[in-house]
Every structure is written in structure tokens, then in C-alpha cells.
Amino acid sequence: MESSILAAASVARASVPATVLSPLFSSSRPVVLRTDVAGPSPAARAVRCRAAEGSVLHRLDDEMFNSSEVIQWESGKSINSIAAAQGIRIRRRCRPRYPSEGVGADRDVPRNVLEQIIWDKEVEVSQRKAKAPLQKVMESAERAPPPRDFVGALDAARRRNGLPALIAEVKKASPIKGLLREHFNPRFLAHLLPLKMDCRLTSSANSWQVEIAHAYEKNGAACLSILTDEKHFLGSFENLETVRNSGVNCPLLCKEFVIDVWQIYYARSKGADAVLLIAAVLPDLDIKYMLRVCRSLGMTALVEVHDEKELDRVLKIDGVQIIGINNRSLGTFEVDTANTDMLLRKRGDVIRKKGIKVVSESGLFTPDDVAYVQNAGVSAVLVGESLVTQEDPGRAIAGLFGKELLH
Numbered sequence: 001m002e003s004s005i006l007a008a009a010s011v012a013r014a015s016v017p018a019t020v021l022s023p024l025f026s027s028s029r030p031v032v033l034r035t036d037v038a039g040p041s042p043a044a045r046a047v048r049c050r051a052a053e054g055s056v057l058h059r060l061d062d063e064m065f066n067s068s069e070v071i072q073w074e075s076g077k078s079i080n081s082i083a084a085a086q087g088i089r090i091r092r093r094c095r096p097r098y099p100s101e102g103v104g105a106d107r108d109v110p111r112n113v114l115e116q117i118i119w120d121k122e123v124e125v126s127q128r129k130a131k132a133p134l135q136k137v138m139e140s141a142e143r144a145p146p147p148r149d150f151v152g153a154l155d156a157a158r159r160r161n162g163l164p165a166l167i168a169e170v171k172k173a174s175p176i177k178g179l180l181r182e183h184f185n186p187r188f189l190a191h192l193l194p195l196k197m198d199c200r201l202t203s204s205a206n207s208w209q210v211e212i213a214h215a216y217e218k219n220g221a222a223c224l225s226i227l228t229d230e231k232h233f234l235g236s237f238e239n240l241e242t243v244r245n246s247g248v249n250c251p252l253l254c255k256e257f258v259i260d261v262w263q264i265y266y267a268r269s270k271g272a273d274a275v276l277l278i279a280a281v282l283p284d285l286d287i288k289y290m291l292r293v294c295r296s297l298g299m300t301a302l303v304e305v306h307d308e309k310e311l312d313r314v315l316k317i318d319g320v321q322i323i324g325i326n327n328r329s330l331g332t333f334e335v336d337t338a339n340t341d342m343l344l345r346k347r348g349d350v351i352r353k354k355g356i357k358v359v360s361e362s363g364l365f366t367p368d369d370v371a372y373v374q375n376a377g378v379s380a381v382l383v384g385e386s387l388v389t390q391e392d393p394g395r396a397i398a399g400l401f402g403k404e405l406l407h
């Protein structure tokens, strides 16, 4: 009961014995209380969440759990076996309550890069939470300027250009490719509007990232993606905040490995309008809960899948507005743009019927690549490397699409 949400949750009917179901992965998850009163069906008597005034739960409704998920919890299955039952191969290592606990030295070695990233993220988040408790972060999220309409910006850009909308990524490095760009080249300052230069140049560590953000916007990007993972991608929440405060108008996607709702509130408090939720990492129930949190904050959730199994899981979840098909496996880091085409051939009908928009993510370099995923049926593309590695990342946009984009 470490988190303030848990502390805030109260027993629905104090007079009956209740089983408190512990959260799956996220320690900021609601307590789910199940009364032991006999009823006609498990679903009917299943789950009641009650939240004290002012808690996160108070703002979410309480119908998010279905009985089979509750039964899984109750059966005492470990968090990793629940995830494995959904086809998730990424294991959670530990959930240190205090930073000083660290992680168990006797655990297995990570299976792949993504698992290593998630294990590191668990430690990072617990340390950050110790410094900035959820309640505080929620309060500062409330004070943040209102979120911008991420999906609306994508739709408008697509209509304007007759091409998939661009989510342009500010990406300094990746675990496999290493450093993608060290410095900003001041020569392209000349192309930029002389807006808020003071703000854009004060922080030397991330000023080039702010310049690139402005160049992307000026050259027709609909939205921007800002990597915030420090250890493996050399991003930061500071960058996100600096870009937000620098006069950029595009909605911002916080590109983070979200494992805990704390990160969503934190992203909002730094000015994010959207967050990434990775199906390879998050069990269904976490995705549902996080979607609710995003909705309560007015944010968009871009739910990322890489394979058919993940896509099928996500298509069963209500309320998903936008799915990212990652052409790169976060396990092996291999890229194949045919992944977007393959998954849309298989599930395009269901996706269209549900009115879900699709973003093709990663490995897009040429107008042919863009045309290929456009023909496959995507509404938007998410591009980092092929832009950020060019001398003038803003101008590189016209090269990527084969024409200048309107903005």
C-alpha cells in the first residue's frame, strides 16, 4: 500500500470481508476490492473500486476490470506468469520499494535489450518516485497548460498534404546505433524563425534538440516525439519540457518506456500531450488502466505493437484510438518495414471498423518507404534516425516525403 492511490482507495462495504488484490506491475495501480458475498456470477460480484475524493480513481470509472483478470490475480499467479500468459516475453525483475533496496543481484541476466531497458527503468522510476511522490506530480500535472490534440493534429496534416502525417522524432542515440547526432549545426539556425532564441539556447545540453524541434515544425511535422529515456537513448524529461516551453506548437509525444502511471503524470507535468504504451511490456490490465489515466488527463495514448499477437491483444481493448506498428523489434532491433504491411493485411478490416488510426514506426528513409506504408493504410509515420542524422533535419523532411509538406 505504498502509493497514494492505494492509500486513497477505500473499502466499498466495510462490513464484508474483502480480498485486496495487489497491483500487477504498477505500484500506482488501484486497489481492487472484491467482496466475498456470494452472488449470481463472478462478474456480477467481481470488482468494485472505490476511491476517496481527490484520488486518481475518483476520476476514473470502476468498470475497467473483467472477472477473468481478477480471477488470474486471485489465483496468486506471479506478475510474470500473468504477462507470459498474454505472450509477453519481457519479465519484470523487481519492484524495489525504496531506492536503497536496489535490485536482486541473484536475478537472471536480461534476455534482450528491451528487458534490460525495463529492468533499468524499474529502478529509475522507483528512485524518481522517492523524490517526487505521485500526489505531488499529479498536482503539477494539474497546473500544466492544457494538452494539445495529438490525433487532431495528425488528421489535419494528413488532409493538408494527402500524405501520412509526420511525427518527427528528436532522437540523440539508440542502444544499437549509439550516438546518432552529437551536435546541432548552427548553420541551419538561419532557416529558423528567430523565436524565443533565449529559451532555445540557454540550455547548451539540449539546445540542438530544441532547434531540431523547431525545424521539424517549420517543415511540416504534425507532431513531435521526444525521447525521454536517459540511459539508453540519451533523452530526458528536461528536453521534453524545454521543447514545450520553447514556443513549439506541435503536440508532443513523450517517448518513454512507461511501466507505471507515475510516468504518465510526470510526462503531463512536463508538457507532454501523448505517451507511448508498449504492448510488448505491458499486460492488458496495465494498458487499460493507463488508457484511463491518459483519458482523465486529456492525453492521447499511442499503443505500440510489433507482432500479430500484440495487435490482437490491443484490438480487444476498448478505447484505443491510435496504434503504432513498430517495424523494429525492440528485442532484436531488426527492422523490416514489411511488418506494417503484413499486420495491416491481416487485421486492417478490424482496425478500420473500429476507427483506429495506425502509425508506421521506425526504419523509414525514402519517399518509397512512405508510399509503401501509405498504401498499406497508415495515417501517420514516426521517423527519427533518417531525419536526425542529416545535416539539416528540417529540410530532410521534404527528402523523406518527396515534396515539401505544408504546415
Ligand SMILES: O=P(O)(O)OC[C@@H](O)[C@@H](O)c1c[nH]c2ccccc12
Pocket (backbone or CB within 6 Å): 169, 171, 255, 256, 276, 304, 326, 361, 362, 363, 364, 382, 383, 384, 385, 386
Ligand atoms: O529512428 P527510427 O528508425 O526512424 O525510429 C523512430 C521510432 O519509431 C523509434 O525510435 C521507436 C519506436 N518505438 C520506440 C520505443 C522506444 C524507443 C524508441 C522507439
